[in-house]
Amino acid sequence: MKTNIVDHITDVMIENDFSGTVLVKNDKKTLTVKSYGYANRSEQILNSLDTRFGIASGCKLFTAIAICQLVEKGLLSFDTKLKDCLNDSFPFFDKEITIHHLLTHTAGIPDYFDEELMDDFEELWIKNPMYHIRNLTDFLPLFQNQPMKLQVGERFHYNNAGYILLGLIIEQTSQIKFADYIKENIFKKSGMADSGYFEFDSLPPGTALGYIDFPNGTWKTNIYSLPAKGGADGGAFVTVNEMDNLWDAFINNQLLNGKYTQQLLTPYINTNDDSSFYGYGVWIEKNENEIFKYHIMGYDPGVSFHSAFYPKSLTKVIICSNKSDGAYGIMKEIEKEILK
Secondary structure: OOOOOHHHHHHHHHOOOOOEEEEOOOOOEEEEEEEEOEOOOOOOEEEOOOOEEEEEEHHHHHHHHHHHHHHOOOOOOOOOOHHOOOOOOOOOOOOOOOOHHHOOOOOOOOOOOOOOOOOOOHHHHOOHHHHHHHOHHHHHHHHOOOOOOOOOOOOOOOOOOHHHHHHHHHHHHHOOOHHHHHHHHHHHHHHOOOOEEOOOOOOOEEEEOOOOEOOOEEEEEOOOOOOOOOOOOOEEEEHHHHHHHHHHHOOOOOOOHHHHHHOOHHHHHHOOOOOOOOOOOOEEEEEEEEEEEEEEEEEEEEEEEEEEOOOOEEEEEEEEEEEEHHHHHHHHHHHHHHHH
């Protein structure tokens, strides 16, 4: 590791006009922690170690852990069929879709935001105002009456709607609202008191606003670009320290027993090349048949997030940004400089 890693990361942040907070730790010490940019540009409030950031799809891991907890308790199985655990109507969905298919993005169902077909998330809210999207059931009209996109199990197709369904399964099985279940069974157990699924029009103190920058130098916040409250597919807010706590609790079997922790971390499906796989709510990258990293990521208008656990070095990286991009470039530099 270079002795000037903090200075190097700072230089990269400045070069990329990064806005957010970065934390890198191994099992012995903090390797680097650095914030840059503003949590609130209008008031010139700086990002800090305690800033709460949106992490978009990064919290699919929370949904997967919750499902595994219910399986561990014997209330579900990974082979349970969608038709047997949700009362909602999906007239065109294949009756053979299981929880395993939903967790691994292989269910073949239509997505409400299909990244293979769409590139502007804001198009969704023309007919379905984002300020109405506050509960998981509010997402259903966006996809529940559409035909299947693929055959069940045909291939990996990253799918946000599948994780909305998993959240509804959590609600119906536990009889607890999704956000409350995650708070009680994951956040509290992980020491994540400041994390949560917050509504855009009632954000708690210390929460970063997400910013969308335009080529002419102007910008806007993302309050009209995303659902008013995130769902089981994404939208929680965390601090970098609390995301570090989550990795510790998860890897040390405090959220699931060892059997189900390993089931979640199993590389079930190849995503796009020989080294990239998906488990349950987590991406898995191999290097010559050895696990290089378990990682999660999230991108929304005004949000970019990357976080990873590297089992060989027991290193954790958390990069939270309140801009639409920037986290990936910092992650690559950290991997180049620290993980040698």
